[in-house]
Amino acid sequence: MSWFDAELHPVALRRGDLEDLAFFGVAGALAAAGDAGVPATGAALRRAWDALAPGALRRLRRAGIAGYAALGLHPRRIPWRGLEALLAELPDYLGRRHVLAVGAIGLEEGGPREEALFVRQLELARELRRPVVVHTPWRDKERVTRRALALLREHELDPARVLVQRADARTVRMIRACGYAAGLSLSAGAGDALDEAVRLVASLGPDGIALGSGAGEGAGDLLALPRAAGRLAKAGLSPAVIRRVCGANARALLGLAPEPAAASARTGRPSSR
Template identity: 60%
Template sequence: MLFDPYLHLRGLSARDLDDLAFFGVTGALGPCDDGVVPATAAALRRDLDAQVGPRLAALRRAGLRGFAAVGLHPRRIPARGLEALLHDLPDWLGRRNVAAIGEVGLDEVTPREELLLSRQLELAASLRLPVLLTASWRARLKITRRLIAMVREAELPPERVLIARADPGAVRMIRACGHCAALSLSARDGAVDEAVRLVRALGPEGIALASDAGEGGGDLLALPRAADRLRKAGLSLAVVKRVCRENALDWLGVGSGAVASAGARGRRPAG
């Protein structure tokens, strides 16, 4: 019973979701991302509606317990209408099965990006929601440090913060600050084996494995594959459960029982 905390729902077909359920993924979190082009306020509103509506419904039809994370991405800040979007964001966050704010973060670390992130961190604190953060591929370690500093300034509970696509070299720092580091299993060639080595070296605390599938060359079945590699590497079933399900659910504040019961209703993919 696996839970994928970083799945790009817009790029997945019904057959893809059926395959996930067949291979043991019982639940997933789909965050908003940078896929809205052009990033007008109207287009972002349509995307937010799709995220909390049809995309979540597709997960349920496949027998997965689906959750959404909703937020405004730093690479898609509209030229007009940002204040109105921020004002209305709690309406989307209040929808059923919207469990977190995200993905939010920093890309070029401009003052406008930092202001947008600060406003969304304040919203997370006031609504007591977990946050999914992301850092640009450029200068990832430096940007991750800035993200952590801004979380501290916002006085968010550290355990309610997950940093997606975490740089392997930043995992120790992220965990030391009380946050969860989500390792992308599709980040590069050999990412699954790299994740297995990290879990063996550091232990399972504060690490969540995520497929990062649904955009680009993401590996749809990376999470089941990683769970299998972990077991073949001699790691216990308890460790596999921690990094492939429990740590992500603890961050979300969701009980594993609900995800397991949803997965029991999963369907086999069509032949």
Template identity: 55%
Template sequence: MERGPAIFDASIHPLFLPEQDLRDLAFFGVGGAVAVVGDEIEGQEPEDLLAAFARLVREEPLRLRRAGITPFVALGIHPRRIPAHGLERVIAELPALFDEARVVAVGPVGLEEGGPLEEEAFLRQLELAQSLGTRVIVRTPSREKARHTRRLLGLLRESGIEPARVLVGQVNAQTVRLVRACGYAASISVSPLRIRAEDAVALVRQLGSSDLVLASEVGAGPGDLLALPRTAWLLGQAGLSPEIVRRVARENALAFFGIDPAAAFA
């Protein structure tokens, strides 16, 4: 596979990725990434979450840089890791962590099974994003995706957060149209658990490149280190212009997160 343009990965989970995997990502063209924590951590007590967040902002950027990937960070409570007690404590301590690294968003946040606790945690983190003036990465679950996506979009609308500050992730062929119709950017997760590279290319061909970004979610369960490089290559092989490939592979993500392209791969 020929090496294509520099790629910006909108979501990787580095906590349990070995450094060799990070170096391989960089070798195959991933030059920048947003590092997140999902449900791959053990435990959901406030101490567990805060320890993972502290590691994400204090240690993981150094590992990413050593591997050749420019690090950015998003911090948020995954719906599977919402503490039964102490939610407000975690949210109260997040702003201080935002000052310790290049944190570009709250997230990933969203719903898994639904219900009052998940919705409360989601809305509180939207409020946090608004108070900090930052962006939000919203995740959608695999099960009952359409129903939960509609509920998430309703909560987003009720919150009053600006659509330009919201990235809805793990979209599929059904939900991506709904997400973009509401004015939000959409993230296509290319992985064995989400969407194949070939299907991601088909979506771009059908929908165009506007407000679409790519994420690998590598580090969160079974993944594919070559998912985004392969997708970028297949986009070119499908006859899409180099400009469209650049938009989907990096420029749309940089624009959404407000990252200066000169700093994205520094």
């Protein structure tokens, strides 16, 4: 089987890292704009978007991995100057090849400024009919996630096109109860995130769960996704369940074909939008 990583941070990864991913069966990945090492200025954010798409996506494809991006203004990197110009330019960036979604957007601490930016990007995603990748913080996760879910419901985005990243045992049920996909990061938080993800998939089933390595950011485990597939198999879960949480659910959310056919890997065109 081949895997699709629902949370990869490829900008910081070396060529050898990407080749290792491909060797161990990672055939595709979603890379969302984040906050790592990016000062909150308009110029720096534009450079970060360029570094991701087309920059890192090209390197992924040269390594044999079909890479796709989500671009947006992260709540931890809201510029005090030039925000309106960035929002006006964002649709053009979203029109770039292999850029399929808006994100990562969401809330970090909450409050009027973060919420206003989140809502404006949700409205843009709805207007452009794009999937949304939603960031949730490590601190005060339950409260902030609950508020983000309320804003998502208020703006009536298609639940099947929303991925709420960095869910955990405290929030995965509320995310799925709203009909959204919960992204479990295999390298994040305290304790063994990989074991926790295996436990959650085993207890809750595969519906609305997408696993992401988190590799390329902090102490992210480069091979977390193949390791998770192996542990899920050892836990007695079926190949169909493993296939869904290790790729098929994320691909469906993005409107991609169930398996990364050679033609789509070359062109980067999804089967449907």
